[in-house]
Amino acid sequence: MMTKDAIIQKLKESGLRVTPQRLAIIEVLIEKGHLHPGAGLIYKEARKKSRSLSLSTTYATINEFSRHGVIKTLQFDGVENRCESNLDEHINLICERCGKIMDYKIRPSVDQKDMTRRTGFVVTNSRLEYYGYCRDCRQDKKRRQVP
Amino acid sequence: MMTKDAIIQKLKESGLRVTPQRLAIIEVLIEKGHLHPGAGLIYKEARKKSRSLSLSTTYATINEFSRHGVIKTLQFDGVENRCESNLDEHINLICERCGKIMDYKIRPSVDQKDMTRRTGFVVTNSRLEYYGYCRDCRQDKKRRQVP
């Protein structure tokens, strides 16, 4: 999770401008990062800070940030994509009932050098997810079994 | 990777009918499974075997199979979703240049019981992916660097 200043720094280094719209989105990413917000939520929240912000700009900014390694995008189908501010290797625990996404820290488990030697594949990026049910949704489920 | 007979068996057990359309799709899944085919390829290939097959049916069948654990669906955004016939835990190596998907067998690396104890999250399904470049695309890249 980068700090606001670190992100601003990185944008400047990349020759990108730090506009009010982008600042608003940066702040939302920091405030709501743990929720793994999608474009819709980011748009809604950032609009409170920069009133003229458009949805197109929100999408463009998310893409720009993603391209420059400020965030990662978790792409889904049918549902909104989600933004990930935690760039360390970890597993996302995704609740299939409420859609909540939690980070679970792990130690890297695959010997990538060995893998590359065997397969010729070099890794630039990873996406590790467990799907299932979070504590709350599991309990709701149990309760409902004996109604 | 289930055999044709095993899949047919499983469908019957679930009270699903084994129609010519479904048979055609099953055969394609077995023949082209290693390519992790998307709906488009499956439709194109299965149509050769069952000439009247429609795209809607292809989608419906993929969903039905996925729901009953015959295959898994790898969902992407913007691009076609892909089908996975290898149901064992493994990492998918996804080439960002050519889109090829390779299976890489691993031994389960996260102690799920421990994770559940700590987080309350129970896992029903996983998706583990490394993005990067396959051997072929890496070499193409090198060659092009000094044109």
Added chain:
DNA sequence: TATTTTATCTGGAATCATTCCGGACTTCTA
């Protein structure tokens, strides 16, 4: 075998997150 029931199939229309586009607006540089 004829009839009823149920599942499945089909083509076309609808969906919806995301991308694309042309013109307007800022910010930087000289």
Added chain:
DNA sequence: TAGAAGTCCGGAATGATTCCAGATAAAATA
């Protein structure tokens, strides 16, 4: 302060997937 480059905006376009209602086919029943 003019010109250039980067950004922003709204609305239209995109495209994989889903939805729908009527047609078909397979299983169940008689």
